[in-house]
Amino acid sequence: MNATPFSGIDGSDHAVLLLHGLSSSPLELRFLARLLADEGFATHTPELPGYSAGTGHQPMEQWISAAVAEFDRLAARHRHVSICGLSMGATLAAAVAHERPAARALLLLSITLNYDGWAIPWYRFLLDYVYYTPLRSRYRYREQEPYGLRNEALRSKIARAMQKNDISEVGPAFIGLPALHEAGRLAGSVKKKLKSIGTDCLIIHAIDDETSSPHNARFVGTTIGASFLRTIWLDDSYHMITSDNEREVVARECALFLRESVAATVSSHNPAPVVSRALARRLRQLATVARKA
Template sequence: MTTMHRQDLKNRNEDHAVLLLHGLSSSPLELRYLTRCLSADGFATHAPELPGYSAGHGHAPMEQWVSAAVDAFDVLAKRHRHVSVCGLSMGAALSAAVARERPSTRALLLLSITLDYDGWAIPWYRFLLAWAHKTPMRHRYRYREQEPFGLRNSALRAKIARAMRKGELSEVGPATISLPALHEATRLAASVRRDLKYIANDCLIIHAVDDETSSPHNARYVQENIGASLQRTIWLDDSYHMITSDNEREVVARECALFLRDSACGADGDAGSKQVVSRALARRLRQPASTSRAAR
């Protein structure tokens, strides 16, 4: 892309803001690379910390998460012609809730959307947490993140492992998540499932076929149930859950920017649902899940 063409795109995008929502009990560090790339493309970006949702902000019911995110959207809407919402993991579910509350959302970008913690690395006892929340354990139990920490990139995974051992907040999230936060996340996901058919905004879904936290079933559920007329799905085959930090983060940033531009330009509604896969990845998607796991 020439310098002149790049500058033209920046000028064209400057009245388009993107609200970026990070994952559960985490921070905007998860979205730092994507935010930087979108800003370089001329989009106005805002990746807020939300009370009761972000790390270090205590616990609150999921309704307060949605309210805080909608407030952030409204601030951007006063300043910009277009406002899109992009979220990662549970932040993608939160983004969908914002779009439901604000139909004026230009585009909805769902990255590693998590409506169910059903990936191959989720512990077998996950289903017991709903029961544990009804007991005094809810005040003491914290789910501890384990390898691979959402990362296929081994060098970055080793760096994150060191941070996790120290209990530090890293660019892929916290070392632990409280039981009340997980409970509220489950409630949020359930509400999004119910409301998907009412969400008509242009929608981009990006998901890794080997996501260890939220299986591809999450993305397919959105594909099949969301009310969007313009929908694009991109499958990644060299990443795990944290696709904004992992091996294909450049692909994620590029496709997000492209979709935002297409949406703002009023992409042809006849394009309908578009799923983007390589031939090699198409073959992998046809493999049984057991074959895929054996290859890892």
């Protein structure tokens, strides 16, 4: 198993296990990992066999086992270990939190329980049937614009990278059908386990997420068993929120929540969702339009 080096301040008592998206690489999380390290957290962004790009194919149970093993490695060295995931990595992070309830905090970034965003092609549901045909070993889903990015300059850069390579800093150019099938199995399993996850939880999601709609975040927020729960909605990003326009906001909010999780006592009171002023104005405008319709 390959993994990025552990990073952060030597002797830190709080480590963060960072899990990237499906069939991707730690590149997706490098900005977040760097900021958390600068803030004094030890970070670890591993490659997981059968899940990460270029590591073959394994069932989702093996993804969970590999991620849990990485968690245990950190737990042997640090007083607190939190879990953070992006996209399907957030779904995997929730599965790890279920297996390791001692986790300090759970950070779910663009969690994907259903591929139901506005850019998902209409034929996506047919892939579930194609998996059971001989095409499953040959078909690969190709990523399309906007590549999870609202930032047009970065999107152009990624488009060029996708043409030259099979992977970029915001994910792979292609995802194999077996991986998508196992991701669906993972999501179905996590949906059933959310109520029993009591780990302090931060949810960050873009209201314009083109891959996983806000319904994913709302479902988690109303289902998960966490006593300390915070939801943050972004209004200037798409799916890849660790790379897009609000990546600094995401990183700062993650660091803040990790500190608050350590400092806070368990409370039955859930803080209200946090929204930016721009988002609040937009929501009011949408409500006005809805009333007039």
